[in-house]
Structures are given as C-alpha cells and as structure tokens.
Amino acid sequence: MLTNFLLGLPTMVLSLLLQTILLVVAIRYYYRKQHISDHISFLSSLVLINSIMLILVIGNLGQIAVWALLFLLLGEFQKFDTAFYHSAVNFGSLGYGDIVMSEKYRLLGALEAINGVLMIGVSTAALMSTFQSVTKKFQAERNKLSDNAK
DSSP, X not given: OHHHHHHHHHHHHXXXXXXXXXXXXXXXXXXHSGGXXXXXXXXXXXXXXXXXXXXXXXXXXXXXXXXXXXXXXXXXXXSHHHHHHHHHHHHTTOOOOSSOOOTTTHHHHHXXXXXXXXXHHHHHHHHHHHHHHHHHHHHHHHHHHHHHHO
C-alpha cells in the first residue's frame, strides 16, 4: 500500500502542475481575447468559450496520459492505448471494471479517481467563471443598447 502512495502522490502532483499550467494558459488566453467579448456576439462568445473548453480538455487528457504512462511503466498494461483507456475510466470515476489492474497496484486507480474528480472540478470552475464573465458582458451590452434606445 505504501508503494501505491509513493507512486501515486507524485503523479497527482505532476497532474496538478499540468492542470495549473493549462489553467494559467486558459486565463491568459481569456484576458488576451477579452476584447472579443467587449462587443459581445454569438460567434465571439462561441469562439471564446470553446477555446477555453478545449484548453481545459487538453489538460485533462494530458493528465490521463501521465497516469497511463505510469501504469505502462509499472507493467500493468502492454500497450499505451489500453493504459490510456483504463486511465480515462479511472480519471472520470466511471469504474467500468472491464480492465482491472493487479492487486499490487489497484489502489493507484482509486488515487487517480480522486485526482480526476478534483481536476475535473477545477476545470468546471474555470469554465463557469468564463460563462459568468461572458454573461455579465452580454447583459451589460444589452442594458447599454436598451438605455440608448430610450
């Protein structure tokens, strides 16, 4: 069990670092492109929000790949695509059970699930912040147009 923690915790830290880097990239992208949403339109909102979502999804897929690489290095899987699939199931906390790790490293799956729930939550929070910002700008633009029409 100690081995699982000694392997899992650094992997979680690496995942957290990757998530943090991509969150910073997403935030910087948002602030660089904020002028797009100053004159809100459907297309500009769509581009901005989808870009943020794409950055966050890439971050989550990168973390899944990190865990898959660990599973591959431990000899749990022979092929990366199988390790990646198993990792994605763990990360998303689906737990299908169609592929099971050995008893020796089984706890790593649970650690990845904890990591995944946390990181998907962070991604969701960042996305909701973007939605709220765009919504506020949209409402301010509507109010401004409404006031000008009076």
